[in-house]
Amino acid sequence: MMGSSKRPNAPRPWLVLLSAVWASVSLSSPAAQAHERFVLHRLKVPLQNDFFTRSLLQNPDMSRIGVNVALVLLAFLVIWMFRFPLQEFVEERILGRFGGATQQVGHSMACFLTDSPVRHKLFHLAGEWAVIMLLRSPGLVLMYSATTDSLVMPSFPLDPGSATIFKFIQAGVAILILTQTLLPLAGAILLGTWLYLFRWGWYVAMDALPLLIVAALYISSPWQSYKFTIVRLNAQQMKWVRCLLGLSFFALGWLKIWNHDLIAGVADNYPSVTHDPMVNFFAIGTDPQYRRECWVVSFGMAEVLSGFLLMIGVFTRLWSLLMLFVMTKLMLIDFGWAEIPHIYLIGALLVVIFSNKLTNELSRFEAGQAEAQRQGDTLKRLSLLMVPPVVLALLVVFPMLELLTHSDRSGL
Amino acid sequence: MKLTLSNSRQIVTMTLLWTTALFAVDYLRHPRPLALLFGIKRDRVGVAVRSTKPTILLKVNHLCCSGCLDDLQAALQPLTWVEKVELDKSALLVGNQYEQIDDFSNSVRIEIKDKDIPRIDFMALDRAMRDAGFVAARIEFSGIPHMRLDAHVTHLCCNLCQVAMEKGVKIATRPGANSTFKWLDTINVDRPQKMVTVYTHYDAIIDVGEFITALNQLGFAPATLMVSREN
Numbered sequence: 025m026m027g028s029s030k031r032p033n034a035p036r037p038w039l040v041l042l043s044a045v046w047a048s049v050s051l052s053s054p055a056a057q058a059h060e061r062f063v064l065h066r067l068k069v070p071l072q073n074d075f076f077t078r079s080l081l082q083n084p085d086m087s088r089i090g091v092n093v094a095l096v097l098l099a100f101l102v103i104w105m106f107r108f109p110l111q112e113f114v115e116e117r118i119l120g121r122f123g124g125a126t127q128q129v130g131h132s133m134a135c136f137l138t139d140s141p142v143r144h145k146l147f148h149l150a151g152e153w154a155v156i157m158l159l160r161s162p163g164l165v166l167m168y169s170a171t172t173d174s175l176v177m178p179s180f181p182l183d184p185g186s187a188t189i190f191k192f193i194q195a196g197v198a199i200l201i202l203t204q205t206l207l208p209l210a211g212a213i214l215l216g217t218w219l220y221l222f223r224w225g226w227y228v229a230m231d232a233l234p235l236l237i238v239a240a241l242y243i244s245s246p247w248q249s250y251k252f253t254i255v256r257l258n259a260q261q262m263k264w265v266r267c268l269l270g271l272s273f274f275a276l277g278w279l280k281i282w283n284h285d286l287i288a289g290v291a292d293n294y295p296s297v298t299h300d301p302m303v304n305f306f307a308i309g310t311d312p313q314y315r316r317e318c319w320v321v322s323f324g325m326a327e328v329l330s331g332f333l334l335m336i337g338v339f340t341r342l343w344s345l346l347m348l349f350v351m352t353k354l355m356l357i358d359f360g361w362a363e364i365p366h367i368y369l370i371g372a373l374l375v376v377i378f379s380n381k382l383t384n385e386l387s388r389f390e391a392g393q394a395e396a397q398r399q400g401d402t403l404k405r406l407s408l409l410m411v412p413p414v415v416l417a418l419l420v421v422f423p424m425l426e427l428l429t430h431s432d433r434s435g436l
Numbered sequence: 437m438k439l440t441l442s443n444s445r446q447i448v449t450m451t452l453l454w455t456t457a458l459f460a461v462d463y464l465r466h467p468r469p470l471a472l473l474f475g476i477k478r479d480r481v482g483v484a485v486r487s488t489k490p491t492i493l494l495k496v497n498h499l500c501c502s503g504c505l506d507d508l509q510a511a512l513q514p515l516t517w518v519e520k521v522e523l524d525k526s527a528l529l530v531g532n533q534y535e536q537i538d539d540f541s542n543s544v545r546i547e548i549k550d551k552d553i554p555r556i557d558f559m560a561l562d563r564a565m566r567d568a569g570f571v572a573a574r575i576e577f578s579g580i581p582h583m584r585l586d587a588h589v590t591h592l593c594c595n596l597c598q599v600a601m602e603k604g605v606k607i608a609t610r611p612g613a614n615s616t617f618k619w620l621d622t623i624n625v626d627r628p629q630k631m632v633t634v635y636t637h638y639d640a641i642i643d644v645g646e647f648i649t650a651l652n653q654l655g656f657a658p659a660t661l662m663v664s665r666e667n
Contacts, residue, residue: 067637067638067639068621068638069638070638070639183462183465183466185465185466186461186462186465186466189461189465190458190461208441208442208446208447208450209450211442211447212442212446212447212450212451212454213450213451213454215447215451215454216450216451216452216453216454216455216457216458217454217455217458219451219455220455220458220459220462222474222475223459223462223473223474223475225475226475243442243447245441246439246440247439247440247441247442248437248439248440251437
């Protein structure tokens with residue numbers, strides 16, 4: 025049993041991934057095409073395209089969705105900044121009246137929700153199992169892709185001329201992964217494969233962004249990985265998992281709004297996906313005349329919101345749990361077998377949920393407000409608690425949403 | 437035990453070598469212009485130009501000269517719903533950048549007047565071509581945003597025939613099967629009327645030839661194959 029730890033000669037995942045992203049952008053194609061093969065996505069009825077190209081100032085429905093999302097984001101950020109006083113209040117004032125067992129359960133629940141370490145044997149065991157699942161499930165996904173004439177995911181169909189070679193290559197990499205042999209090499213191979221995916225178009229390659237999560241873990245594993253069962257990740261590895269997971273959802277959310285016909289087509293073929301309470305909540309107050317268009321924007325924004333909160337580490341476990349529910353539902357109920365490659369995404373979400381090494385990117389503001397509290401500077405304290413959430417809520421939602429209304433969709 | 441971790445140089449080198457190897461294998465197995473290989477330019481070969489007027493695009497694997505074209509035009513003349521038959525020059529402009537020298541294929545565009553849409557019969561078209569010694573590799577129909585195809589299959593005698601038809605089409609149209617059927621939305625088999633109705637996706641280009649081939653492979657030959665507008 026081991027937890028991978030940082031060594032002086034450890035690779036710098038940020039440098040490697042940055043190089044990967046740079047190389048990808050340099051290879052990116054101007055034309056984007058959706059290649060989702062096994063999930064039906066043809067539009068049954070066209071969308072009202074002008075909805076997506078009207079500026080926010082002239083589009084009250086899209087603006088309304090933006091406001092709804094910004095308010096929810098703001099609420100979560102503000103609650104996050106006050107989470108410790110709130111936890112203290114709940115544990116002392118409310119749970120204090122009950123017995124020890126209730127207090128303990130309440131404390132564990134509070135720790136879970138506030139991303140603090142949860143001290144429970146079962147929680148640790150689940151966390152260890154989740155790491156094994158995340159590290160090994162990509163092997164199964166590669167095997168599945170090989171049997172369906174695709175590369176990594178069904179979105180990337182293989183050319184008949186080279187299919188056999190690529191299928192054998194995938195089987196070879198899958199064996200490396202399943203036996204945990206030479207994991208850094210497996211990580212480099214996954215990174216290299218992800219760069220190669222850009223030949224299907226940059227937009228389609230973004231679909232495989234979560235592949236970078238396992239690639240980052242593999243390249244930061246020791247060469248002697250086959251001699252150990254890796255069951256724990258260090259704080260740095262967890263940060264990579266969290267940030268890449270968040271980035272994947274964040275980017276895919278915006279891309280859903282950009283390439284609106286694709287997700288609307290999926291909804292046309294699988295109407296059950298439209299019954300999502302959170303997505304429908306974001307569309308509250310919009311014109312029923314634009315029901316489908318608003319659903320598309322709300323769906324994309326829901327992913328943007330959850331992705332952003334994961335990226336900055338705010339209520340990571342809660343959002344991961346929600347995403348886990350959505351992903352599992354899509355796989356088992358809505359799309360079925362066609363969504364099986366998402367199994368490793370589920371593994372990543374489980375790792376985050378059961379990790380006791382979660383960090384967040386707002387800690388510097390929290391440290392600042394703690395310092396201001398010590399100095400008795402209430403104004404500075406309040407501004408550090410309130411200004412970052414407001415600025416973030418505005419900056420995350422509106423500029424990009426407005427930019428998308430001016431974007432060129434002719435290549436789609 | 438002393439653990440050895442990889443370093444950035446190793447990872448970057450292995451990654452780039454791997455990417456290069458994948459592109460190299462891809463290129464060696466399927467040589468094509470580098471712009472297409474790197475995804476900078478999309479492969480447009482075989483992609484039909486979407487028409488706003490009811491149009492049939494016939495891809496004929498042997499249509500080498502004006503003599504062939506004249507024969508084909510003569511063969512289609514008895515079909516009174518055909519307004520105009522001409523060589524499709526857009527296909528020449530769009531595709532065939534790396535066409536082989538011994539490729540004698542060409543595409544023919546058939547235009548149809550709106551009022552004649554109910555009279556289109558793709559089986560009559562197929563028969564007329566075969567009688568004249570031609571066969572279409574693809575029969576694409578476009579120009580109607582939402583439509584349905586009605587195939588009159590005279591042999592649909594029992595429930596087993598109906599089940600065979602329904603299951604067979606389902607297998608043929610399943611994602612991942614050899615055929616694509618990207619245009620097909622739903623299918624309905626009406627045994628008493630001996631009719632197989634196919635509803636298409638909105639604004640799709642219909643590959644009628646693909647549908648006829650699928651029916652033939654199931655052991656059925658439609659007597660007529662008509663098209664109608666759907667609201």
